[in-house]
Amino acid sequence: MLSEYCIYWPGFLDRDGYGQISSNKDGTLRPTRLILSQKLGRDIRKGCVAHHTCYNKQCVNPLHITEVTIKENKRDSKYQDHPNLPVIELTKEDVFLIRYVYNHHNLDGYSDTERRELLKKLVEIKVSAGVSPIPVPDFVINVIIEYKSWDYIHLPKIDRLPALHRLCELIGDKSCVFPDWIGDVSKPTSVQKNNITTSAHRKSLALFYLNDISTEKVVMHSCDKPKCINPYHLSPNVNEFLSHVLMNF
Known part of the structure; x- marks a missing residue:
């Protein structure tokens, strides 16, 4: 009681x-x-x-x-x-x-x-x-x-992402998870640490893999919601434009 x-x-x-x-x-x-x-x-x-x-x-x-x-x-x-x-x-x-x-x-x-x-x-x-x-x-x-x-x-913004990541581990791919800080759902959002700004969905995927995502790769959303940070909706793909440039350098 x-x-x-x-x-x-x-x-x-x-x-x-x-x-x-x-x-x-x-x-x-x-x-x-x-x-x-x-x-x-x-x-x-x-x-x-x-x-x-x-x-x-x-x-x-x-x-x-x-x-x-x-x-x-x-x-x-x-x-x-x-x-x-x-x-x-x-x-x-x-x-x-x-x-x-x-x-x-x-x-x-x-x-x-x-x-x-x-x-x-x-x-x-x-x-x-x-x-x-x-x-x-x-x-x-x-x-x-x-x-x-x-x-x-x-809760500081930089600490909310790991908290939401724990939530994602429980729900899997059942639902999108959006950062609660202000922003347009149709656009990616970001987090900042040590004066370095990173997209929230890229940081979320890095937490999932326990490693930073190569800058040569772009993070794709299977849910088509750019603001979603659920790593079960995200996948790193080679940046085709950058790959083409490097191959022809």
Whole structure:
């Protein structure tokens, strides 16, 4: 059950140990406040705060966050017994994959049930120290896809490709897989590392072969979708134009 676990915020923590999204002129923006506002369906009342019933500052479990006055928050924190609940630890890659797989613009032909089963094979999470990782539970998937605060967990573009590659290994050639960063589906997209720009589909195929693809070869799409990075839809072919030039040099 969701209420029995704390869920740690995998993003930045402020100096007090609370999850932090950003700082602005009005102060620090914390995911707990966004979660509570969405849960209540309104802004947090003036003079009130987002209070942890679990007394775990890093927790972002919606069921552990309530609206109380500042006075109640101080009194409660001082006198109440602090429960020692098991902790679910997520990585940024976990969050990225859950949100990617459950976005219905991705993975054509997969039902909700199939997406969840796919995620259970793809994402294993830590539940407290010393406990073996477990397949991601449905209640964790629900929290991440329902609450907008998770939009602020960003996996760097260069790290998304290996994550999506893991997904491709599970689904094989059943579906196209497109990078989630902005771009026209009809055009190839790219990734950049060490100031070197490479097409995403070429980099994906290199990950598949565990070796860079020769520049003498072009990467062909069997799906006819230039933006697809599923290596099961890709094949390296000799660049016929370059080959002709070299043969006649």
